[in-house]
Amino acid sequence: MSSAAVAFARENHARFLDELKSLLRIPSISTLPEHAGDCRKAAETLAAEFRRIGMENVRLVETAHEGGHPMVYADWLHAAGKPTVLVYGHYDVQPVDPIDEWLSPPFEPTERDGNVYARGAVDDKGQVWMQVKALESLLATGGLPLNVRVLLEGEEEVGGEGIAEYVASKPADLKADFALVSDTEMFAPDLPTLCVGLRGMIYTELEVKGAKTDLHSGMYGGAAPNPFMALAHILAKLKDENGRILIPGFYDDVLPPSKEELAAWRSLPFDEEHYRQTEVGSKTLVGEEGYSVLERTWARPTLEVHGMPGGFTGAGAKTVIPAKALAKVSMRLVPNMTPAKAFEQYKAYVEKIAPAGVDVTVRLIHQGDACLIPVNNKYIQASVRAMHEVWGKDTVFIRSGGSIPIVGDFDRHLGLSSVMMGFGLPDDNLHAPNEKFNLKNFRLGIESLIRFLEEAAA
Amino acid sequence: MSSAAVAFARENHARFLDELKSLLRIPSISTLPEHAGDCRKAAETLAAEFRRIGMENVRLVETAHEGGHPMVYADWLHAAGKPTVLVYGHYDVQPVDPIDEWLSPPFEPTERDGNVYARGAVDDKGQVWMQVKALESLLATGGLPLNVRVLLEGEEEVGGEGIAEYVASKPADLKADFALVSDTEMFAPDLPTLCVGLRGMIYTELEVKGAKTDLHSGMYGGAAPNPFMALAHILAKLKDENGRILIPGFYDDVLPPSKEELAAWRSLPFDEEHYRQTEVGSKTLVGEEGYSVLERTWARPTLEVHGMPGGFTGAGAKTVIPAKALAKVSMRLVPNMTPAKAFEQYKAYVEKIAPAGVDVTVRLIHQGDACLIPVNNKYIQASVRAMHEVWGKDTVFIRSGGSIPIVGDFDRHLGLSSVMMGFGLPDDNLHAPNEKFNLKNFRLGIESLIRFLEEAAA
Structure with missing residues (x-):
């Protein structure tokens, strides 16, 4: 030069x-x-x-x-x-x-x-x-x-x-x-x-409200709704254990990578086992069957939970049924999906599956296109x-x-x-x-x- | 006097x-x-x-x-x-x-x-x-x-x-x-x-570890395990949306109240709707069908989540897949159940249903007899x-x-x-x-x- x-x-x-x-x-x-x-x-x-x-x-x-x-x-x-x-x-x-x-x-x-x-x-x-x-x-x-x-x-x-x-x-x-x-x-x-x-994204908050105030889990456990349990049921219905997002219609607009692009990705110097050990460090990788790691992280949507504020999070024990709890949930979107449609599908589904006894508010925090x-x-x-x-x-x-x-x-x-x-x-x-x-x-x-x-x- | x-x-x-x-x-x-x-x-x-x-x-x-x-x-x-x-x-x-x-x-x-x-x-x-x-x-x-x-x-x-x-x-x-x-x-x-x-109780912590460090949810979402999603799947399998605890054998030792005791409870001045409005304040009460509120809170075991520490819980957005997350979970026990047996059943079941990719540690924090x-x-x-x-x-x-x-x-x-x-x-x-x-x-x-x-x- x-x-x-x-x-x-x-x-x-x-x-x-x-x-x-x-x-x-x-x-x-x-x-x-x-x-x-x-x-x-x-x-x-x-x-x-x-x-x-x-x-x-x-x-x-x-x-x-x-x-x-x-x-x-x-x-x-x-x-x-x-x-x-x-x-x-x-x-x-x-x-x-x-x-x-x-x-x-x-x-x-x-x-x-x-x-x-x-x-x-x-x-x-x-x-x-x-x-x-x-x-x-x-x-x-x-x-x-x-x-x-x-x-x-x-x-x-x-x-x-x-x-x-x-x-x-x-x-x-x-x-x-x-x-x-x-x-x-x-x-x-x-x-x-x-x-x-x-990938594009939508970042959201799910807020679940049950009782009007925090309650003693001994006195009220069995009759009062538990916002964390409600969130667990909602989250478990959003994505299954195989990494498949369960929101109806969520995959409808996904544009698959071209054959040429997939071929080029296969020739990249990428070793899943090395990636698992050095970058992720978990005992196994997870995600949708039938897709390589690069496809799963580059060309497939995902849904992740980032934190679940609320209740008692200190050391030790507090026997509280919290009045409310939150989950910070984001979804990554791939080309051809739109944040607006993805959020609508997500919100409608969450409202439909919300367990009895709780009120769920679905908030969009921010969004971006793929x-x-x-x-x-x-x-x-x-x-x-x-x-x-x-x-x-x-x-x-x-x-x-x-x-x-x-x-x-x-x-x-x-x-x-x-x-x-x-x-x-x-x-x-x-x-x-x-x-x-x-x-x-x-x-x-x-x-x-x-x-x-x-x-x-x- | x-x-x-x-x-x-x-x-x-x-x-x-x-x-x-x-x-x-x-x-x-x-x-x-x-x-x-x-x-x-x-x-x-x-x-x-x-x-x-x-x-x-x-x-x-x-x-x-x-x-x-x-x-x-x-x-x-x-x-x-x-x-x-x-x-x-x-x-x-x-x-x-x-x-x-x-x-x-x-x-x-x-x-x-x-x-x-x-x-x-x-x-x-x-x-x-x-x-x-x-x-x-x-x-x-x-x-x-x-x-x-x-x-x-x-x-x-x-x-x-x-x-x-x-x-x-x-x-x-x-x-x-x-x-x-x-x-x-x-x-x-x-x-x-x-x-x-x-009621007796066992108070526990579930700790779920996925990746070795916090990861960017864009880069790794779809391949790295999410400890909060894993907890959601575990919790949803611990208690169903009708309040029934799903741990195998958990109800085996439950001693039902006597007919006389149940009759006495029915004569107490208790109005479920008043209780819902003034004490709980949720839109409906929840819990096992076929049992009154007094039976559900006095004579039936329950399982509650008190908090889920980990990840990002501040205001705004952080796109992290946390390396680990916890759930503080307690169970209330009724006469004839023992904390030791209940904890064993719970621990064995959680370890069995833990999703792929994560390590789950089940800790007993404290316990007490009914x-x-x-x-x-x-x-x-x-x-x-x-x-x-x-x-x-x-x-x-x-x-x-x-x-x-x-x-x-x-x-x-x-x-x-x-x-x-x-x-x-x-x-x-x-x-x-x-x-x-x-x-x-x-x-x-x-x-x-x-x-x-x-x-x-x-």
Whole structure:
């Protein structure tokens, strides 16, 4: 590679990493109201950096809803006749519980074994910082090869309501030819990867109310409804023990992967037993019979329970029949399913199967569309060339079981196809204790993004 | 009533109530380690009061296990030729959550509408204080009419392990002819009541482990086991939606109530619809078909879930598949069932039905025997006479769905039959927010206990 920008990135890499650590120290947990100030601080830190490296029109864009966290906008539009990329990432992070399982404090970035460990290391501050440093390297060595708009958000981990509304309003500031999204992972170490499919989702709460107040389980057990038992009966009827979702009609719209895609997935370096041992660690894997693990996690819907607040959760014993209990339940959706229809089917079914004696409220917390990106467009091909140069290998096309609703929004509202270039690894523990980002991937990711922007302008 | 002791109690009633409030201000929550000092303070307060009123050999008896709370012992044994009563109550209380549903602070006793509201008001500090004040009234007016030993505990709400071990060791200090237990309620206002049956219990924890760490539900949903879903499937197979427990053999040893007892229950002033509206407040009552509410809560076993710790329980959304989740599950047992057999049946069944992919651990937290007291013994009859004098009515014999394991221990280890004279009311909110004790019942309860001790000595 003869790129001056790549040379600049290599010379300044130690500083880049130090700067990333500073960003990781800000506990910008978007779902916890007490961290709203930290989210704003992360946004301001990024805005200041964009100004410093020479981006223009830098500003925070407030989201419209109450308790939201600001977006960060910046642009550089001096590459006349060249395409415009909309660069996306998010600066907010997941909560850190269970905190006692972290080997080093989640907001004190720590290097171990060629990784940096911190909440947000890979999801998504480390990847955002790759974008920022790629732009800096290009700006410092002659300017950007194409027009760039950046839009970062601080609500990705809470559903991205603010950016979704903003994108839906089609602001002139977001006019572009394609999007670059850095929030995904490589299929395996040293294997350049483009994610071309995402699951959508609906995140819901089931609230079950029984008695008007908490009751003594001795006095009332046998006559008063138990909200947790009611939830257990509802949940057991939502998904069977073989992983099949039992909501009527739920699978009707599922678009199966093409034969070619399934064949490509079968040739990926994937060992279910290794995956079970190293990533999941359960005694067996679970899920629908007749589908491989990749199909189950990339191309089949799922239904998961995240927590069941209510009642007595302390140490020891309390003999209470709680007046109410909740279940946090989400469903991942696949291409051709819509969040609205899935939620309607789910809600109607839950209301139908609710046991006697309790009132059930079904709430939609947030939602996002699934998406599939055609692999033959010129920006995808530019990324393949750039990554071949940096990693010395052909790119594999995969999907992700996760949800990046903004990719669907960019398509639907702005007509932008996304290039999802991400450099996480499968064992990065995102959303879990000991989240990390591989330092080699951070370094080569910056170089890949530099070369991608150069190739996309060609 | 010509009793000098009753006259003393009436003259000093205002002071008695003030003293009770002082005791209620001590947050002696036995299940929370941070309140261990408060438990000891409550024990010391009671010991000081026993010394002040003239009881002898007053001392704290430490329990043998780690983190335990002391018992309080006192005696007065100068009634030569008279029987000896062992007086029992407990000074520990339940936790206060959900704290935001209390209308006045749980540890700031507040009078409203003829009641005193506080955690522990009726369960059991108010009833213990009736015992203490009955003894004071008798001691202040000529001495006790019979020999009295008092044994109070501070671990009733956490299973009473310490006192159970102590009673099982058959200490000479507990030699007596019968026991007086004040920890139950009247069937209705102004209706003198003796409880002659209790359900036993086993309190357990189910811990389900799936993956080795928390996982992202997008990345792994569909392949990784979900501990909450596994618990839902287990719980749904433990009890059906009609309240029938599905553990094989669980009902085999159930002793049905006699025809006479069932007939007596049918004549009690009990209106299911009123009970549903005023006590439970759910839209319908639940439970096994073919059994009345009184049978379901007094004479049928039940299985209840108290809380399901684990995962994400904060506000908002976190898309985690937790590595583990728990369910706090208890079963109430009826006469002729044994905790050991019930736990074995439960554990074997849970292990058999555990879904693939997860490890389930079944833990016994504590247990207690059910009991049935014959109603024709002389101390029960003495209580009936005493209460007829104070309340002007015949006593009704009921059971309680709750568990007072010490009653079984007194019988098994010390050969003592218990007289369960309690003055709570069905709407006292025990174990729930806004626990209360009726002030009239506090006053007449003291007089009833004074007259009972006099009658029992006759």
